[in-house]
Every structure is written in C-alpha cells, then in structure tokens.
Amino acid sequence: MPMPSQQIMRLGLGFAVSQAMRVVIELRVPDLLTAGERAVDDLAAATRTNADALYRVMRLLAAEGVFREVSPRHFELTELGAALRSDRPGPGDFVRMINSEAYLAFEQLLYSVRTGKPAFDKLFGSPRFDxxxxxxxxxDLFQRAMVALSQGSNEAVAEAYDFSPFTRVVDVGGGHGQLLSAILSRNPHLSGVLFDLPSGVAAARQGAGGDLPRTEFIAGDFFESVPRGDVYVIKKVVHDWDDERAAAILRNCRRAMQPDGKVLVAETLVPPGDEPNQIKGIDVVMLAITGGLERTEEHYASLFAAAGLRLEQVIQTQGPISILEASPA
Ligand SMILES: C[S@@+](CC[C@H](N)C(=O)[O-])C[C@H]1O[C@@H](n2cnc3c(N)ncnc32)[C@H](O)[C@@H]1O
Structure with missing residues (x-):
C-alpha cells in the first residue's frame, strides 16, 4: 500500500493525466498507432511536435495503461488507448471537451463552492449553453461528447420499460429524438410527440436522431407548458436544472398528463455511500460549469413530491441510466 502522501500526490496529479490524454487525442496519436507500433520520433514527425516532449507525455500515459512502450521509445496502442481513436464519437470527445474551456472554469471551483453558482459564467461572461x-x-464537440456519453442509453431505456398500456408518448426536451425513435420502433401501437426548443425540434424533424414515424413535432418552452399525453419521458433534462426549475418542468408534466398517466425521468443516480462512481465527478463538474446537479433516489423522490407526483419505482436499465417512474400524487 503506498504511503498516504504518495496517494495524495497521485490524486493531485490527476489533471496531468487528463490534459496529457487531451494532447494525444488532439494530435491523433491513437489514430496513428492503429496499424501497429511506431517509434516516438516517427510520431513526432507525423504530428509536427517535439519528440522528447511527446515521449514524456506518452510515457506518462503508458503508466496509466493508455499505451504500451514495447521497446525503448516505441509505443503501441492498448485496448484503453484504442477507445481514443477519432473515427466515431467516443470517450476521447468527452476528454477533449472537458479539458478545454470547462477545464479553465474548473480552476475556479472554489468560487462555485463558496457561492453555489457556476464558475463558468463568471469566467466566460455567459452561461455555458449561451x-x-x-x-x-x-x-459541435460538446454534441459529440454527449453522443459518446449516452451511447446505449436510449436503447437501454426503450428496452427496460413496458409501454404497452399507453397510446401517446411525449418526449420532453427530446433533443434530436434518439430516445423517441428507439421507443417508437419497439412499440408500433404508440404515437409520439417530440417536444423541445425550436432548434431541437428542427434537427429531430430532419432525422438527426433516427426515424420518427407517427410523430408530432412541437416546439415550446417546458417552463411554460408541455403537450398532452399519457406517458412522458424526460431523459437527461432534469439534471440540467436546480430543484426549483426542475420541479417547475415536472409540475408542467403533472398538469398536462392524464390521471392514469406516468412520468418517466431517465437519469443516472448518485449511489449511496462512498463507492467510486463517475457520476460523482460529473456532478461536481456540473456545479462549476452548468449549474446543474446529479441526484440520489431520495432527492428525486422529494423533487417529484414538490411537483405533485409520487415516485412509484426505480428501474435499473442495462445501461448506465435508471428510469424513475412517477404517478400523480
Ligand atoms: C441535455 S439535452 C437532453 C436531450 C435528450 N433528452 C437526450 O437524452 O439526449 C437537454 C434538452 O433540453 C432542451 N431544452 C432546454 N431548455 C428547454 C426549454 N426551456 N424548453 C424545452 N426544451 C428545452 C434542449 O434543447 C436539449 O435538447
């Protein structure tokens, strides 16, 4: 077991690994290693970088399992490193996104802890999404990172819930429509409503998130009202907002829904206890960057109660996301 001081230093140096990953992704080093091992001098020539400096960065990442130094100054890709290739949205997009302007704002996390407000707004002069x-x-990079983060989640949600009792599903803040598309393709008896801001609806209408048969596209503001339906899905939206705003969105679903309808909030829950879980890191990033928050099951239960809803059950899907099913209280 390393001494506490050594363990603390390792934790404190997390930023070096994080930025080193960003650098090799920006330089497309994982792409250059796809065909097999290469000498660092060769990689430096291909990326127009300083060979000794690149070597030091790759040696650090080899110690973390991203590359393997197969002979002095010759590296190959490991399974971890292969996940950083750029041919499709993947975790590398998340690493690049989180280590750019979000990283600068995170240096001022202390401000967020003192005030409860996002440091991003103070540093960049406007909220993250503006x-x-x-x-x-x-x-564009943010979108790729979100696609990478939500890989498999839409199918997992669509698979895990029995939509057979319902006729009309409303996806609130449905974005490009991937989730609605996954639900409608598995449930031919359902019609759908894709509800989002005008920009989200426009992209979904053009098929950005897949086929949307039997779908009505409605643009609007979920803080004002949401369309009528009998089952509401609302995925990765509630976590963008503080309790007051989140309850306002849920209250609008409560108002519009039929008495025997359901609201399905799909989110990643913060687990109880001290176990490591990346959602705890994402939560603190949201504190500093967007002002949103991740919640425990108990926290969601009280949020539903504040909106006139009752948490009925939590369904853990096959993906890193849960479905919280609520009925009118
Ligand atoms: C984090 S995205 C989630 C998108 C989608 N549900 C998913 O899981 O990929 C949040 C969505 O909320 C939408 N949104 C933000 N503010 C809104 C508002 N006031 N009214 C309606 N939609 C809004 C955004 O346009 C965006 O599509």
Missing part, C-alpha cells in the same frame, strides 16, 4: 450557441466548433 456560450456554446456562439461557438459552433465547441458546440
């Missing part, structure tokens, strides 16, 4: 809307390249 800022992204004016920076298309970063917004």
């Amino acid at each position: 800022w992204l809307s004016k920076h298309p390249e970063q917004a």
Whole structure:
C-alpha cells in the first residue's frame, strides 16, 4: 500500500493525466498507432511536435495503461488507448471537451463552492449553453461528447420499460429524438410527440436522431407548458436544472398528463455511500460549469413530491441510466 502522501500526490496529479490524454487525442496519436507500433520520433514527425516532449507525455500515459512502450521509445496502442481513436464519437470527445474551456472554469471551483453558482459564467461572461450557441466548433464537440456519453442509453431505456398500456408518448426536451425513435420502433401501437426548443425540434424533424414515424413535432418552452399525453419521458433534462426549475418542468408534466398517466425521468443516480462512481465527478463538474446537479433516489423522490407526483419505482436499465417512474400524487 503506498504511503498516504504518495496517494495524495497521485490524486493531485490527476489533471496531468487528463490534459496529457487531451494532447494525444488532439494530435491523433491513437489514430496513428492503429496499424501497429511506431517509434516516438516517427510520431513526432507525423504530428509536427517535439519528440522528447511527446515521449514524456506518452510515457506518462503508458503508466496509466493508455499505451504500451514495447521497446525503448516505441509505443503501441492498448485496448484503453484504442477507445481514443477519432473515427466515431467516443470517450476521447468527452476528454477533449472537458479539458478545454470547462477545464479553465474548473480552476475556479472554489468560487462555485463558496457561492453555489457556476464558475463558468463568471469566467466566460455567459452561461455555458449561451456560450456554446456562439461557438459552433465547441458546440459541435460538446454534441459529440454527449453522443459518446449516452451511447446505449436510449436503447437501454426503450428496452427496460413496458409501454404497452399507453397510446401517446411525449418526449420532453427530446433533443434530436434518439430516445423517441428507439421507443417508437419497439412499440408500433404508440404515437409520439417530440417536444423541445425550436432548434431541437428542427434537427429531430430532419432525422438527426433516427426515424420518427407517427410523430408530432412541437416546439415550446417546458417552463411554460408541455403537450398532452399519457406517458412522458424526460431523459437527461432534469439534471440540467436546480430543484426549483426542475420541479417547475415536472409540475408542467403533472398538469398536462392524464390521471392514469406516468412520468418517466431517465437519469443516472448518485449511489449511496462512498463507492467510486463517475457520476460523482460529473456532478461536481456540473456545479462549476452548468449549474446543474446529479441526484440520489431520495432527492428525486422529494423533487417529484414538490411537483405533485409520487415516485412509484426505480428501474435499473442495462445501461448506465435508471428510469424513475412517477404517478400523480
Ligand atoms: C441535455 S439535452 C437532453 C436531450 C435528450 N433528452 C437526450 O437524452 O439526449 C437537454 C434538452 O433540453 C432542451 N431544452 C432546454 N431548455 C428547454 C426549454 N426551456 N424548453 C424545452 N426544451 C428545452 C434542449 O434543447 C436539449 O435538447
């Protein structure tokens, strides 16, 4: 067992590994190693970088299992490193996204802890999503990172819940429509409503998230009202908002739903206890960057209660996401 001081230093150096990963992804080193091992001098020539500096960064990442130094200054890709290739959205997009402007804001986490407000807004002069809307390249990277993060989640939610008692599913803040598409393709008896801001609806209508048969596209603001239906799905939306705003969205679902309808909140729960779980890291990142928060099951139960709903059951899907099913209280 390493001494406490050594363990603390390792924890404190987490930023070095994180930024080193970002650097090799930006340089597309994992792509360059796809065909097999290469000398670092060769990689430096291909990436127009300083060979000795690149070597030191790759040696650090080899110690973390991202590369393997097969002979002096020759590296190959490990299974971990292969996940950083750029041919499709993957965890590398998340690493790049989180280590850019979000990383700068995170340096001011102490401000967020003192005030409860996102440091991002203070540093960049506007909330994260407003800022992204004016920076298309970063917004594109953010989208890729979100696609990577939610890989498998839409299918997992669609598979895990029995939609047979319902006729009309409303996806609140449905974004590009991947979840609604997965639900409708498995449930031919259902019609759908894709509800989002005008920008989200436009992308979904063009098929950005897959086929949407039997679907009505409705643009609006979920803080004002949501369309009528008998089952509401609301995935990775509630965690974007503080309790007051989150309860306002759920209250609007409560108002619009039929008496025997259900609200399905799909989120990743913060588990009880001290066990390591990446959602605890995401939660603190949200504190500093967006102002959102991740919640425990108990926290969601009290949020539902504040919105006139009652938590009926929690369904753990095959993916890293749970379904919290609520009925009118
Ligand atoms: C984190 S995304 C989740 C998208 C989708 N549910 C998913 O799981 O991929 C949040 C969504 O909420 C939408 N949204 C944000 N504010 C909204 C509002 N006031 N009214 C309706 N939709 C809104 C955004 O456009 C975005 O599509």
